Amino acid sequence: MKKLLTVLLALFMVFSLVGCSGGKEETPADQPAEGYNGPKIGVILVGDENEGYTYAHILGIRDAAAKLGIPDEAIIWKYSVPEDQTCYDMAVDLVENGATLVISNSYGHQSFMQQAASEYPEVTFVADTGDTAAVSGLSNLKNAFPHTFESRYVSGVVAGMKIKELSDNGVLVPENYTSDGNVKVGYVGAFPYAEVVSGYTAFFLGIKSVFPDVEMFVEFTNSWFDLTAEGTVADDLMSQGCVIVGQHADSTGAPTKLQENMEGNKYGFTAYSVGYNVSMLDVAPDVALTSASNVWEKFYSYAFTCWQNGDEIMTDWSEGYETGAVEITDLGKAVAQGTQEAVDAAIAAIKSGELHVFDASTFTIGGEVPTSILGDVDADFTPEKECLIDGYFHESEFRSAPYFAEKIDGITTLN
């Protein structure tokens, strides 16, 4: 009996091997029925449309393709690809099926993209949010990261306006103040990683530009996407008196929890949410102010245009408000009066170059106004590049992924 089974298994394997090698020449595996034969774009996504961060990428790619007249058949999608060998397998599979541009959207995909890039020099690989393209020694590996710190700053302005309103109306309770009389702000961070540090510092500076007497508490979830952990951390921050809870984590856990706490009047005050990637108004209609977000369509339009024209994509792509690559989502009904005007003014100032997010005159490090800040722009774990030039820190200029990693005064990390 066992012999029979073994023979069957062997037959099955042989059959499948023969089956694929026979038909391979004429019809590549993913050849759609329409018979599209041109070059293709392969997309490797860490999630699917049910996850906010990936959904923003899907929309960006669809919009860019529609704008440039790239047919649906020219794009091969790989959903829910974990950050392991699967990413490499998928990248190579895409190349074998005609992709001449392969994009991955999560940081952890990067080293697997790099491995594939070293084996297929004629194909361009873009690792979104990655940081090693410039130092990889591979001319076909690229990184892209929008100026998210700009939209975080602007979302901080929205939060600052709200704190100012609460303070002016006298609705803040004693728990909302630190012993120094500063208003407490919370932040749900994913990891203590430069991208996150840069983001929450920009958010904090945005708040301070409107309401200077604040202190921020950052707690990490150690995950990019964890509904439960983000909710728990948001609740913890609120229990410590934080009246605003910002986030750099990809789920709706935090705003959902704040809405729930507001409805149950759990702490005797209301805390407001500033989200990320997508509008949180669906899950937290009463407490969501806005979300900092990226407009990935800008990058994809650029990259696809290069791909169509046979031009080389730049190694490090990073753009912000100037070209519309970042934005904040629709303002919620809870925002303070005059918020839209303040937001418009901040955006205009960023666009004109009059306002720099990391303006060294607006923060201190260890009680001192900084005169020099080094950034690690070659991904070797030691900061070496002077980035404080002309009075401000040049974020995402020397490479696309953020590298502002300083601990500025007024921000405390809790774990």
Place this chain on the structure above:
Amino acid sequence: MERHMHSRPLFHITKKDEPSFLVRSLTVLVAVILALLVSALFIHFVTKLDPISVYTSMIKGAFGTKRRTWITIRDACLLLLISLSLAPAFRMRFWNCGAEGQVLIGGLSTAALMIYFGDKVPGAVLLMVMLIVSALCGGLWAFLPAVFKAKYDTNETLFTLMMNYVAIQLVEFFVDFWDKKQSHSVGIINMNTSGGWFPKVFGQQYGLNILIVVVVTVFIYIYMHYSKHGYEGAVVGESVATARYAGINVEKVIRNNVLISGAIAGIAGFVEVSGISHTISKVTAGGRGFTAIIVCWLAKFDPFRMSVISLFIVFLSKGASQISSDFGLNEYASNIITAIMLFFILSSGFFNNYKISFSHGRKEGD
């Protein structure tokens, strides 16, 4: 309600002897055909797609190119290896639900050796060291619950499950420890030097993976059927009292069999890290430790059946991923198709082992 008390149940379920190989194969075949039909209904009415093209897409996803075929075989081998690891424990009715953690610990020790010695020790030596260390670590992870089971009769299901979480947390700790950027990703270890990576064997990238799995398969087969220990394990599984009466040292048999079980799972971690992904993270085991329980159980601990079932499960998952790519269906739709397939095949096992007899004629009670 009263009247029901006198009515006979509509049908009886009774256990029967396992039918012949031919009958069993036919039952599975019927189950597969039924599963294909029911899935076709789902595909046609819910997703509005053509079932034939969806099935074609699944086959292409698993075997569409030479590389895909190799990846399918590679992944089936890994799942088989983990399933094999469970057999010595399961046959003693020792419910080892900790393969996930044992694989992770084996993988973690392999990753550590690759990071610290990848560029310093010759490849062949390092591979041998990694093989032994990963087996020891995986063995230790299973051995602890076994000792407690043997000595204090603790519940091994809970103990092994909890060891999984300890392993996950350890991996999380070391990922942060090794990742100086704090991005929570180790990345590919020794990408430039390939230190500690499986070399090509027989000109095949995954040749060594297959070789290891074949050796372990044969070993488990011989161990379970022809060794004293393997036999004693089977006796303990049937009845601990009988085993004691026959003079078998039950504690020792439990400890040794579980040690082997954990060691093989640890080796699976070594194969995954050194031979496939060259990185470590908490998803390195990827739930295979739990899928393996289904494989081992469905196969009734038979290594050869396990290989067929492993291949089938990996085929389904590759197929599901290809469907989502080709038709833009999300994971849920693909998972439903996979679930229908598994449901029918699992049910076919029921009809092989049980007989349903209907009561005729009397329809009182309605």
